Each structure stands twice: as structure tokens, then as C-alpha cells.
Amino acid sequence: MNHPARDDVSVDLTTDLAGLALPTPVLTAAGCGGTGRELEPFVDLDRLGAFTTRTLTLDRRAGTPAPRLVPTPGGVLSDTGGQNPGLQGFLAAELPWLAQRRVRTVVSVAGHTLADYAELARHAGSAPGVSAVEVDLSGRYAGGPVHDLDGYAAGKVVHVVRREVPRGVPVLVKLTPGSHLVSVARAAVKDGADVLVVGHGPAGLAFDADTLRPVLAGDRGTLSGPAVLPLAVRAVADVHQALPDVPLVGAGGVRSGADALQLLLAGATAVAVGTALVADPGSPTRVADELAAALARHDLSHPSDAVGLGHPTPQGDPA
Amino acid sequence: MTTGPVQVTGEVLGVKRVGAHHQLTLVAPGVPERFRPGTLVALGVGGPLSEQLTRATYPIHRARPTGAYGGTVEVVLTATDRASSWLAAAPAGTSLPVTGPLGRPFALPKEAVTCVLAGEGAAAAPLFPLAERLRERGCAVHVLLGGETEAHLFGTLEARRAARGVTVATGDGSVGTAGSVADVLPDLLARTEADVVYAAGGGRTLHAVAAAAERHGAWSQTMLTDLPLPCGTGVCQACVVPLVGEDGLTRMARVCVEGPVLRGDRVRWAELGTVPEDAR
Numbered sequence: 001m002n003h004p005a006r007d008d009v010s011v012d013l014t015t016d017l018a019g020l021a022l023p024t025p026v027l028t029a030a031g032c033g034g035t036g037r038e039l040e041p042f043v044d045l046d047r048l049g050a051f052t053t054r055t056l057t058l059d060r061r062a063g064t065p066a067p068r069l070v071p072t073p074g075g076v077l078s079d080t081g082g083q084n085p086g087l088q089g090f091l092a093a094e095l096p097w098l099a100q101r102r103v104r105t106v107v108s109v110a111g112h113t114l115a116d117y118a119e120l121a122r123h124a125g126s127a128p129g130v131s132a133v134e135v136d137l138s139g140r141y142a143g144g145p146v147h148d149l150d151g152y153a154a155g156k157v158v159h160v161v162r163r164e165v166p167r168g169v170p171v172l173v174k175l176t177p178g179s180h181l182v183s184v185a186r187a188a189v190k191d192g193a194d195v196l197v198v199g200h201g202p203a204g205l206a207f208d209a210d211t212l213r214p215v216l217a218g219d220r221g222t223l224s225g226p227a228v229l230p231l232a233v234r235a236v237a238d239v240h241q242a243l244p245d246v247p248l249v250g251a252g253g254v255r256s257g258a259d260a261l262q263l264l265l266a267g268a269t270a271v272a273v274g275t276a277l278v279a280d281p282g283s284p285t286r287v288a289d290e291l292a293a294a295l296a297r298h299d300l301s302h303p304s305d306a307v308g309l310g311h312p313t314p315q316g317d318p319a
Numbered sequence: 320m321t322t323g324p325v326q327v328t329g330e331v332l333g334v335k336r337v338g339a340h341h342q343l344t345l346v347a348p349g350v351p352e353r354f355r356p357g358t359l360v361a362l363g364v365g366g367p368l369s370e371q372l373t374r375a376t377y378p379i380h381r382a383r384p385t386g387a388y389g390g391t392v393e394v395v396l397t398a399t400d401r402a403s404s405w406l407a408a409a410p411a412g413t414s415l416p417v418t419g420p421l422g423r424p425f426a427l428p429k430e431a432v433t434c435v436l437a438g439e440g441a442a443a444a445p446l447f448p449l450a451e452r453l454r455e456r457g458c459a460v461h462v463l464l465g466g467e468t469e470a471h472l473f474g475t476l477e478a479r480r481a482a483r484g485v486t487v488a489t490g491d492g493s494v495g496t497a498g499s500v501a502d503v504l505p506d507l508l509a510r511t512e513a514d515v516v517y518a519a520g521g522g523r524t525l526h527a528v529a530a531a532a533e534r535h536g537a538w539s540q541t542m543l544t545d546l547p548l549p550c551g552t553g554v555c556q557a558c559v560v561p562l563v564g565e566d567g568l569t570r571m572a573r574v575c576v577e578g579p580v581l582r583g584d585r586v587r588w589a590e591l592g593t594v595p596e597d598a599r
Contacts, residue, residue, distance in 0.1 A: 031556075038553040038576065041323045042418075054556075062571050062598040069549050069557035074370040076549070080556045081594075083571055217592070225372050278550040279363060279372040281418070282326050 011292040012302050015049065017270050018170040018194040018247050020131055022049040022104060024288035025303045026260065029251050029274030030055050030108035030134060030174065031080070035094045042282035049270060049284070050104040053090065055136045056124070057109075058116050060086030064218035069278075070206060075225025075253070076275055077204045079218040082110070087120055091127055099129025106172060110136040111157075112145075118160045125165030133165050134172040135193075137184075138200055148176050148200075151187030162192030170194040172249065177202070177235035182242045189246050197249040197272065198235045201228050225275040229253030233266045240267020240308055255283065257290020264291075264303055265310030324552070325349040329362075329417035331409045332388055337395065338470040340441045341407040342380070344393050347417040351382035351390040356449035357542060357580040358420030360392055361551030364402040366413070375402040376548035378445035378519065378579065379420060392419070395444035395473055421551045422579045425449050425517055425540050431457030432514035435507055435537075436482070437500050437528060439465045439520030442544040443473045449517060450481040459483050461511050465500035465524075469493045484511070501527030508535040518583070521545035522591045529583030539583030548575040561587040561595050569598045 015025040027050040033039055036051045045051075063083025069076050085093060087109070098105045107130050109120040117135070125133050137148035137157060147153040154173070162171050173188040174197040175181055185196055201224035206215040214220070232252025239248060250263030251272035260271045276283040291303065300306050329347040336342075350360060361374035377394035384390050398407040409415075425445075428434070434453050436446040443464050450460045462482040466472040467490040475494075478485045487495030488503045496503050501524055508516065508531060518528040519542040532539035548558045553576035562572035563585045571594060574581070587595060 032554060034552075034554040034556070042326055042552075060599055062594045063556075063559070065571075065592050065594050066546055066557060066559050068559065069373070069555050071371055071373040071549070076372055076555075078555070078557065083556060083559070226370060275372055277554045279374065280326070280416070281550070281552045281554060 009296040009299055009301055011295045011300070013288055013292055015270055015303055017249070019168065020050070020104065020170055022270065023047055024049040025264075025270035026284050026288040026291070027106065027249060027270055027272045028052050028277065028284055029272035030136065032274035032277050036098050036103060039277070039281055039284075043285050045101050045103050047285050047288065048103065049288070050106050050131060051098060052106040052134060052272065053094070053108050054084045055082065055108040055110045056084050056087045056090050056120065057082065058087055058111065058120060060084060060089050064216075067215060067217055070215045072204070072206060072223065072227070074227035075223055076278065077206050077216065077221040077223055079216050079221035081218050087123055091123065095127060095129055104131040105129060106132045106134050108134040108136055108174070110138070114156060114160050117157050118164050121161040121164035125169050130169065132170045132172055132195075133161065134174055134197060135161050136174050138174070138176055148184055149178070149180050151180070151183045154184045155187035155191040158188045158193050159191040172197050174199060176200040177231055181235055182238055185239045185243060189243060195247045195249060196239060197251055198232065198239050198268070199251060201252060202231065224253070226253045226255055229259055229262070233262050236263055236268045237266040237311065241311065244308065254287060257287055257292070257294045260287050260291045261294045261306060264306040265308070267308040267311070269304070269307055322353060324419050324421050325353065326416070326418045328414055331411055331413040331415070332391060333411050334407060334409060337473060340395050340397050340473055342393060342395050343406055343409070344391055345417060346388045346390070347392050347419070348390045350392050350417060350419045351384040354379055354382035354392065354420045355424035356452055357422070357424035357445055359422045359548070359551055359575065359579055360394060360417055360419035361421060361548070362406065363416035364405045371402065373547070373549040374418070374551050375406060376421075376551040376575065378542065378544070379448070380444035381448060395441040397441050418551060422575055423577065425580050427452060427456065428458065428515055433459040433461070433511055434515045434517060435461045435463060435504070435511060435513040437463040437465070437504055437516060437518040437520075438473070439500050439524050440471045441473050442519040442542070445519055445542065446517060447474060447477055447481055454481070459511070461486070461507065461513065463488070463500060463503060463507055465489070465503070467491065500524050501531070504528060505531045505535070508532070508537060513537050515540065516583070518542070519544055522588065525583065525586070526588035526591070529586065529588055532583055540580050541583040541586065542579045543574055543581070546574055548579075551575050561590050561593070561598050563587065569595055571598055
């Protein structure tokens, strides 16, 4: 339906995410915004909800050779092999630039062992200029065990991270949608997650019709982009219905304010823009502007007014 | 000073067939003012309903800040895949997202030196505005153009206006010397006593160019054109090559931001498409 634009509704996009004051509910997703500097020509950094780093490991990783990313219908299949400068490399060479510009920075970390996670959390969580720590449980970047299919293992990781990160610095936990999602989400929250990021794109594989070999040098990759938006909306809705009081960041295929609104309606407090940055490096602020306009059309003056609004049934634990 | 890239909605002004290639002129306000030879534009393809996120990224052939239609840029492409075929067939008036100029340009010499500019097929396109800048600096410019056949050569006529000497090589020997850029370059370097080689083309050609420059004692500035640059801005981290840094250590560097023009002696050409053991 075509709603007339409302001039009389002024939308305030400022968002509280587990105590973090964000200018908008639109973040960048882990690994999708480079070092942050790449976005500067296209994005007003003061109006970026938060910047999430590439997933950092203790030791630097060179990653896989090109090709690392190929277009697929409605998205891309990609795998960098977890290329990153290592936590210390990041703290020395990349964080100061972000901190100087007061970019709210979420540091994404992935470890091979619990001890890795503890060390990453200790150093990342206490570094000046870091707003939050995001735990990547998928193991795909650190080459370690996959923790996010197993609530018990996920809980143990979240527990050590929460213990090492100072109070006042939220711990975000990124989850992979799937049949295990709600149980892992519960475990992560029980062991100290302040925010859940829902979630990773699914794993995919593409073959080259000429070479008869996998297209990506790293063989398998992650599917992302508009193709996965309905998966993300559904996953956010499932977690929100099970855990209505936990703030969620919805991630997966967001390209527009209308996409962001869908994730809010499903129950997300904020959204992360990822693969859209490949096409439009200015998308985080554009999506925020479009979201404000979409909220105004529905007489909603704040993003929080839309959170979970799409659920037809009373919210709560179906179990 | 006007620097840094801009994101604009561009418009196709026209597409001209040039042998096996297509020369595309785009209205892209703000891009030409910021252009330096060697920089890129990233184009959104497929039209408004397109689901293709990855960009088609090309070196700029010509940039005109002013004109009847406002600022325009030209790129030269070969229609080999869906994105380039769509661009080659785009009617005048088609609007498309344009981001640019992107990347690091060709480094210009401080003194009036002798330069060889070598390009393979459509990849030669960005060498022409470079030739102009070099001539303004008093450099002697020699151009070497290569292609599989005569139809694959780009810019032979324009080169005769832009350069002191023009050498042409075709794989089938239909025009000029039979052979490739790599075959012809060593002799040309010796003959011209070139100080700098600027080259654009595929990895195998550039490997040979860098090696020939090294043997001859010339600097080489190389622009790799056969690796897709899906975003052009550096965020996707897809277009990596092993590059030796000033500290002597090898890193997997993004061609779109650390290049597209890289020092030929810094790229580990033999290990292109791999991650060397010692890469950090």
C-alpha cells in the first residue's frame, strides 16, 4: 500500500543497544566494512550506528587466494579464509583511526580454544575506543571448532568472554540460523550474552562450468545478500518469540529501510548492513534515512516502537 | 582540491564498437574532476530491478570535467560475461550507479624520463590519459599495443598522436610484429633505453613485463586487469594478490585499494592466485 509521507511525525533514530547509545539502529556487519576507512568517503561516520570489525583472531591470517567472492542469484558467495591482521595488529594499526573519529566500534573475535577467546576478550574488551565485543562462534574464521551448533559449547565460550570483558562493555554473540538456533540462543544468554546477532549467512558452494572446479579458491563459502533476508527475518522472529527481552541485531540481506523495518517487526532492536556495502558503500546511512521515512509513514516516532510489532500472536515463550 | 571518490547516478551517453571491444561514455558528474590516470570506476549493472550486487569495475580511459552533458568518463570493455555484455548493449539514456574514481593512480616521474606504455587489448585504455600527463612533463613516450588479432588491439590510431613511437604486436601476426606484448617488450626497452615501463594487462603479461623491466633496470608500474574487483572500494576483500611491502614482508593486498597500479617489482607474480607460505 502506498502511504503518504507524513511530515508531522518526527522520527528519532537514537537507539539503546544493551546500554550502548547509538545514533541509528543501523550497524555494519562483521567483515563487511573493511577497516572502516574504506567507508569514510561515502558514510557520515557520526551517523553510523556502529562499525563492526572483520572477525579478528589472535594471530594474523593471510586468508585464501582470489577468487574469494562471486555473484550468485540475489547475493554473493564468499570466503576470505578469515584474513585479518590479528588482534594486536588491529589494536595497533586500525583501532586508533576509528577511536579518533569516535566511531562506535564493535570488535568481532573468533578463537580456536576457550583460552583464545579469553585472551581475545581480555584485550579487545579493555582497549580504549571499543564499544562492544562480538563473539563469533562459527569457527569458520579461526579454523577452530564450530560452537554455534551446540548450546553447551556456545555457553562455555560466552561465559569466558563475559568474564573477561569489563562491565559496561556489552558482549554480542553472533549465531547461525538453523534448527539449533533457539537452544543456542538460550544458552548464550544464560551464560552472559547481552545482545544476540542473528545471524550468519548459510554455507554454500558453487562450481565453475568451465573448469569443473569450485568457483571459490577456498572451496565453500557463505551465502549473503538479499537472497538470505527472509531467512534472517524468520530467525530473528524465532529468537524474539523465545527470548522477548533480549536485544537482537538482525543481520542478513539488508539493502533498504524497508528491509531493516522487516527485521525490526520480527523483533530486532538494530540491524546490520553487510553485503549491501559491496554495491553501495553509502548504504548504512541511506538505510537509516529510509527506515526513518518508513517509520514516519506508520506514525512511529522511534525504531523501538516497531520492535516485534509484526508478530500476530502475543509475544512470549511458546514452550 | 577535489579528491576522493563520489557515488553518483550516471547515465549512458553512448556505446561505440571498437574492434572486439566497446567504448562506453557515461555522464558521471563529479568523477572527472577527481580523475587521475590509473583510477577506476565501479558500475552497477542490470538496471533498477537487478539483483546483482557485485560491480563491474573498469579503468577510466578518458575523463572530461565539462561538456555539453556535464562531466563524462569513458571506459573500454570487452563483452565476455553477463555484466560486460549488459553494458555493451546499454542504450543511451540508461541510468546506472557509478562510484569513482577509485584506487591509486599511476605514479608519475619527477623528471623528464623515457617511458614505455604497454597495454594488452582493452587494458591499454587507461594508458592514453597517462601518455598525456607524461608528455606534459616532457617525457618521451613510446607505446606498445598488443592483441590476439587486429580487432583486439585498442587505440592504434590514438597512439600515433600521443606517442613518439608506436609498436604493435598481434598474436596472429595480422598487424605489426607477430607475438605478444611480453615477446616484444624486451627489445623495445633496449631500443628506447626506457627508464619506466607502465603496463596494463593480465597477470601472465605483467609477470613478463615486470621481469623484463627488472632485467633492463627500469621501474615498472603495473595495472592488473584480469582479476574481478567486486566492490572497487576495498570492503569485500576479494581481489587479493601477494604483495611485498616496504618492510619486505608479503601481505595479501587488495588490488582495488592498494592498486590497481602496483609496483611491478613488489608483486609476487609467480605466486599470483596463491597465498605464499610466508604471507602475513
